[in-house]
Every structure is written in structure tokens, then in C-alpha cells.
Amino acid sequence: MNAASYLGAREGRLAYLCFGWAYLLGYLLRSVNAVIAPDLVTDLGLSQSELGLLTAAYLASFGLMQLPVGLLLDRYGVRRVLSVLLLFAAAGALVFALAHSFVMLWFGRALIGVGTAGTLMASYKVFAERYPKERMPQLSAWVLLAGSIGALLSTVPTGMVLPLIGWRGVFVVVGLLIFLTVFVVLRLVPPALPVIAQPLVVQLASFKGIFCSAHFWQLAPVTLAFSGGFMALQGLWAGPWLADIGGLSGTAVAGALLVFNFALMCGHFVFGNVIVKLEKRGVALGTVLTAGLLLALGALGWIVLGGLPAWPPLPWVLLALSACTVNLTYAILARHFPLHLTGRLNTSINLLAFVGAFVFQAGIGKLLDLVTHAGLSKETAYSLAFGVVWLVELATFVWFLMGNTKPISPAAEG
Numbered sequence: 001m002n003a004a005s006y007l008g009a010r011e012g013r014l015a016y017l018c019f020g021w022a023y024l025l026g027y028l029l030r031s032v033n034a035v036i037a038p039d040l041v042t043d044l045g046l047s048q049s050e051l052g053l054l055t056a057a058y059l060a061s062f063g064l065m066q067l068p069v070g071l072l073l074d075r076y077g078v079r080r081v082l083s084v085l086l087l088f089a090a091a092g093a094l095v096f097a098l099a100h101s102f103v104m105l106w107f108g109r110a111l112i113g114v115g116t117a118g119t120l121m122a123s124y125k126v127f128a129e130r131y132p133k134e135r136m137p138q139l140s141a142w143v144l145l146a147g148s149i150g151a152l153l154s155t156v157p158t159g160m161v162l163p164l165i166g167w168r169g170v171f172v173v174v175g176l177l178i179f180l181t182v183f184v185v186l187r188l189v190p191p192a193l194p195v196i197a198q199p200l201v202v203q204l205a206s207f208k209g210i211f212c213s214a215h216f217w218q219l220a221p222v223t224l225a226f227s228g229g230f231m232a233l234q235g236l237w238a239g240p241w242l243a244d245i246g247g248l249s250g251t252a253v254a255g256a257l258l259v260f261n262f263a264l265m266c267g268h269f270v271f272g273n274v275i276v277k278l279e280k281r282g283v284a285l286g287t288v289l290t291a292g293l294l295l296a297l298g299a300l301g302w303i304v305l306g307g308l309p310a311w312p313p314l315p316w317v318l319l320a321l322s323a324c325t326v327n328l329t330y331a332i333l334a335r336h337f338p339l340h341l342t343g344r345l346n347t348s349i350n351l352l353a354f355v356g357a358f359v360f361q362a363g364i365g366k367l368l369d370l371v372t373h374a375g376l377s378k379e380t381a382y383s384l385a386f387g388v389v390w391l392v393e394l395a396t397f398v399w400f401l402m403g404n405t406k407p408i409s410p411a412a413e414g
Contacts, residue, residue, distance in 0.1 A: 006130055006131060006132070011190060012130070012131075014188045015126060015130075015188060015189060015190055016123075016139070016142065016143070017188070018181075018184055018185055018188040018189055019119070019122065019123035019126070019143055019146075019189075020123075020142070020143055020145075020146030021146070021181060021184065022082070022086065022116075022119045022122075022178075022181050022185065023119040023120055023123065023143055023144075023146050023147045023150070024146045024147060024149055024150035024153075025089075025116075025150060025174060025177055025178050025181065026089065026112075026115075026116030026119045026120075026147075026150070027146075027147035027148070027150035027151050027154075028150035028151070028153050028154045028158075028174060029058070029089075029093065029112050029116065029171075029174060030058055030116070030150075030151075030231070030235050031150070031151040031154040031155075031234060031235050031261070032154040032158055032170065033051075033054070033055045033235065033236055034154070034155075034234070034235060034236050034237075034238060034239035034257060035154055035155060035158050035159055035162075035239065035253075035254055035257065036158070036162070036167040036170070037051055037055075037236065037239060037240070038250060039162065039166070039167050040054070040105075040167065043167075044100075044101070044102065044105070046102065047369065048365045048368050048369050049362075049365045049366055049369050050102055051236070051365060052236065052361055052362045052363075052364060052365020052366065053106070053362055053365070054102065054105055054106055054109060055109070055235055055236045055361055056232075056357075056358045056361040056362040057106045057107075057109040057110045057113065058109045058110070058112055058113040058235075059113065059231065059232075059235075059354050059357045059358040059361060060110065060113065060354075060358045061109075061110040061111070061112075061113030061114045061117070062113035062114070062116065062117045062354050063113075063350075063351055063353075063354030063355050063357075063358055065113070065114050065117035065118075066117060066121070066347040066348070066350045066351035066354065067207065067344070067347055067348065067351060069081065069085070069117050069118045069121060069343070069347050070121065070343040070344035070345070070346065070347030070348065071203055071204070071343070071344060072118075072343075073118065073121065073122060073125050073342075073343030073347075074125075074203065074340065074341070074342070074343040074344055075200075075203060077191065078118075078122040078125055078126055078189055078190075079185060079186065079189040079190070079191060081118055081122065082118050082119070082122045082185050082189065083182045083185045083186050085114070085115050085116070085117060085118045085119075086115055086116075086119075086178055086179075086181055086182045086185065087115065087179070087182060088111050088112075088114045088115030089111070089112050089114070089115025089116045089175075089178045090115065090175045090176070090178040090179040090182075091111055091115070091175075092108045092109065092110070092111025092112035092113075092114070092115055092175075093108070093112055093171045093172070093174050093175030093178060094108075094171070094172065094175045095107060095108030095111060096108030096109055096112065096171045097168040097169070097170075097171035097172045097175065098168070108171075115178070120143060120144075120147070120350070121343065121346045121347050121350060122189075123139075123140075123143045124136075124140060124143075124330060124334075124342070124346045125342045125343045125346065126189070126190065127139045127140065128334055128339060128342040129339065129342065130190065133334070133335060134276060134279070135276070136330075136331045136334055137272075137275045137276070137279075137285065137328060137331040138272050138273070138275055138276050139272075140272075140327060140330060140331060141268050141269075141271045141272030141275060141324065141327075142268070142269075142272045144268045144272075144324075144327060145265055145268035145269050145272060148261055148264040148265035148267075148268050149265055151234065151261040151264065151265075152258060152261040152262055152264075152265055154257075154261075155254050155255075155257040155258040155260075155261055156254045156255055156257075156258040158170060158254075159250075159251070159254040203344075206341060206344060207344060207348065209341075210337070210341065210344060210345055210348050211348065213336070213337075214403075215333060215336040215337075216333060216345075216348070216349075217403075218399075218400060218403035219329040219332060219333055219349070219400065220329075220348075220349060220352050221352075221396040221399050221400070222289075222293065222326070222329060222396045222397065222399075222400045223326070223329045223349050223350075223352055223353045223356075224352040224353060224355060224356035224396065225356055225389075225392045225393040225395075225396040225397075226293060226296055226322075226326045226393055226396070226397075227323075227326050227327070227329075227353040227356065227357070228352075228353050228354065228355065228356020228357040228358075228359070228360055229300070229356060229357075229360050229389045229392070229393055230296070230319065230322075230323050230326065231353070231354070231356075231357035231361075232356075232357045232358075232360035232361035232364065232389070233319070233360075233386075233389075234260075234261075234264075234320075234323075235357070235361065236361055236364075237361070237364050237365075237385075237386075238257060238260060238316055239253050239257060241303070241382055241386075242256050242257070242312060242313065242316075244378045244382065245308070245312075245378065245379060245382055246308065246312030246313070247312070248312060256312065256313040256316070259313050259317060260313055260316045260317060260319075260320050261320070263317040263320040263321055264320035264321075264323055264324070267320060267321045267323070267324035268324050270324075271324040271325065275288070285328050285331060285332050286332065288325055288328060289325055289326070289328045289329065289332070290400075290401070291325065292322050292323075292324065292325025292326055292328070293322070293325075293326065293393075293397050293400070294397075295318060295321060295322040295325075296319060296322035296323070296326065296393065297390070297393060297394060297397060298318070299315050299316070299318035299319035299321075299322060300315075300319060300386065300389065300390045300393065301390055302315040302318070303315045303316070303319070303386055304383050304386045304387045304390050305383070306379065306383065329349060330346055330349055333345060333349060334346070356392075360389050363385075363388070364385045364386070364389070367381070367384060367385040367388070368381045368382070368385055371384055371385070
């Protein structure tokens with residue numbers, strides 16, 4: 001990469017604030033169902049399965065948009081693509097706010113998923129193009145920090161305003177904020193770098209090189225299981241578990257989720273400031289990733305096996321801290337692919353993360369219904385449902401440790 005294309009300090013800060021704000025709002029909408037779930041059930045009589053499917057609608061549409069978004073980012077640039085997508089997110093929030101049926105709620109949440117599908121990936125593309133590659137893990141962690149602030153706002157702060165404006169009012173306010181963000185994106189995001197024009201069929205064919213890469217498949221299953229599993233639990237099932245198994249009241253659940261997401265925020269902040277120093281001292285990114293995956297397995301295993309601590313949110317705090325390292329898969333893979341594939345590469349990884357999140361989020365709801373209808377206890381139901389997630393994570397962790405990466409095939413260079 002030509003150093004002349006790097007962003008200046010002021011330009012970089014403004015771009016970061018723009019990406020961070022957009023990702024914050026998107027993450028707030030992704031996580032808010034964990035807090036408003038009781039109101040949705042009361043107002044519309046949703047079952048556990050419907051609640052899981054409703055929350056997973058975001059993940060399904062988000063995931064389906066990943067490959068198209070990657071192609072569009074590489075072809076048309078971040079500023080144009082992100083501004084258009086955010087209009088869909090704003091519209092989806094308003095549809096959700098006005099809905100009076102499960103179908104309309106699902107449609108509104110699906111639109112939100114479409115509209116926020118490019119927030120994080122757009123920032124990753126700009127970071128890869130406009131900064132030295134050594135800064136990628138740090139910059140990524142800082143954007144993820146902004147997302148964790150959004151998750152934080154979806155807990156106690158949202159719970160405080162619910163009695164005032166209701167869950168519908170929350171979605172109206174956030175929808176309007178996203179609409180205003182479109183103008184911020186058009187103003188602050190740097191223009192796309194000149195690219196070598198390629199026919200659409202050539203750009204589409206490049207996905208084959210990505211999905212045929214040994215590097216990609218060493219890390220992609222880990223992303224599917226660990227990132228997908230974390231999103232499914234954070235976005236919905238952590239709240240019900242804290243209420244049903246932890247025995248916390250509605251207010252206490254919101255407080256526990258606040259602590260959970262605060263731990264995530266602090267983890268991203270600390271991680272973003274130390275990862276570059278660790279690598280300079282010879283600590284490989286793969287080593288840090290391995291430690292994070294072990295922490296995630298231990299924390300979720302504690303939740304699955306029971307043995308409730310005196311403070312029920314403790315294992316969830318440990319799980320949040322592990323999430324700070326799992327996203328290293330993006331930075332590691334970015335070093336094995338050419339720069340012009342950045343958008344397509346990142347969205348290919350993200351696609352698998354959201355496939356995992358959708359399957360886990362909907363599947364947990366289905367398993368909970370099946371096990372409780374069979375007459376077993378809630379403790380057993382949660383242990384079985386979360387245990388499936390843990391087993392999938394364990395299998396992909398073993399795969400990651402056993403993986404032997406090979407040179408990228410010529411197809412991946414296309």
C-alpha cells in the first residue's frame with residue numbers, strides 16, 4: 001500500500017467517529033430485544049420460538065447481505081454503499097415501531113439487518129486501505145468498543161426510558177438517529193481509493209478463491225461457532241437465562257446485562273491499546289486468539305454445567321471478555337489476501353458468523369420449547385440448549401488447533 005493514501009490524524013479521527021457511531025446504533029438494535037423481550041411477549045403474546053425467530057430475523061438478513069455488501073464495498077466504495085444501507089436500517093426501525101403483528105415485527109427487524117450489514121465491514125475496509133496493516137487489530141478493537149457501548153445502552157438506559165416512551169418509542173428515536181447518520185457518513189467518510197475496474201463476473205469469481213483458501217477454512221469455523229454463539233447469547237438468551245436460572249428480577253436482569261456489556265466495552269478498550277504492543281514483543285495474534293477461545297469455552301462451560309455463583313452474572317462477564325479476542329480472525333486473515341479483496345474477504349467471514357448466530361439463536365428457542373414441553377426443568381432445558389453451542393465451539397477449536405495452513409491458491413489472488 002502507498003503511504004500517501006494513509007489518512008491524516010484529523011481525517012482518521014472523524015472517520016472513526018462516524019463508523020463508531022453507525023456501529024453503535026446498529027449494535028443497540030441488535031441487542032435491545034434482550035431487554036424488551038418481556039414487553040414484546042406481553043403486548044403481542046409471542047412464544048419462546050417466535051421470540052427466537054424474531055430476534056434471529058436481524059441475523060438472517062444481515063448474514064444474507066454479507067457477500068453482496070462485500071462486493072459493493074469493493075466496487076463502489078464505502079461512502080456510497082454505507083449511506084444507502086443505513087436508509088434501510090432507519091426504515092426498518094420505523095416499521096418495527098409501528099408493527100402490530102409478528103409478521104410486521106419480523107419484516108422490520110429484517111430490514112434493520114439489511115441496513116446495518118455494512119457498518120463494521122465498511123470500517124474494516126477503510127482501515128485496511130488507509131492504515132498500516134499492523135494497526136488493523138487495534139482499530140478494529142476500537143470500533144468494536146463503540147459497538148459494545150451500543151450494547152451497553154440497550155440495557156439499563158433502555159430500561160429506564162421504556163416506562164416513558166415504550167419499546168415503540170425506542171425504535172422511533174433510534175430510527176431517526178440512523179437517518180441523520182446518513183448525512184454524517186456522506187460528510188465524514190473519506191472517498192474511495194481508485195481501483196482497477198473489473199467486470200462483475202470477475203469480482204464474483206474471486207469469492208471462489210476466498211472460499212477455497214486453506215487459510216480461510218482454518219479460521220472460518222471458529223468465527224461461525226464462537227462469534228455466532230456469542231451474538232446469539234448476547235442478543236437475546238443471556239437475559240432470559242439470568243431471569244430463569246439466575247433468579248434475577250426484571251430490573252436486576254437489566255443491571256446484569258449492563259455489567260456484561262460494560263465488561264465487553266472495557267475489554268475492547270484495553271485490548272485495543274495492548275494488542276499492537278503485544279505483537280511488537282513477539283506475541284503472535286494466533287496465540288492471543290487461542291487464549292481467548294479457551295476463555296470462551298471455560299465461561300460457557302460454567303454456564304452449561306451450572307454451579308451458580310453467588311453473583312450470577314460472573315460467567316457472563318468472563319464470556320464477554322473472551323469476545324474481545326475472537327474478532328482477531330479478521331485481522332489475521334487480512335494479512336493473507338490482497339488488499340483489493342478486503343471487502344469480499346471480511347464479509348465472507350462475517351457471513352459465517354451470522355449464519356452461526358441465526359442458527360444458534362433460533363435453535364436455542366426451539367430447544368427450550370421442546371425440552372420444557374417434555375416436562376423437564378428450565379435448568380435442564382438451558383443446559384441442553386447452551387450445551388449444543390458449547391460442543392460446536394469445542395469442535396471448531398480443535399479444528400483450529402489441528403489446522404495446517406497452506407499458501408494461498410492462485411485463485412485467491414484474483
